[in-house]
Amino acid sequence: MVSCWNRGDRVxxxxxxxxxxxxxxxxxxxxxxxxxxLSMQRPR
Structure with missing residues (x-):
């Protein structure tokens, strides 16, 4: 099953x-x- 939308001006x-x-x-x-x-983090 597919959901469709017509966003144009024509049918x-x-x-x-x-x-x-x-x-x-x-x-x-x-x-x-x-x-x-925090104690396990390395300095940057």
Missing amino acids: FTIEPGDRIAQMVFVPITQAKFELVT
Whole structure:
């Protein structure tokens, strides 16, 4: 199922079977955080 909006000035009809969408797979990077205390931080 695809959600569509017509932001133009002309009427546009989408019929069943019309190809209107494209799927793109992209990698998702998940960061890993490490909690530290102030005594563990290095001087900059």
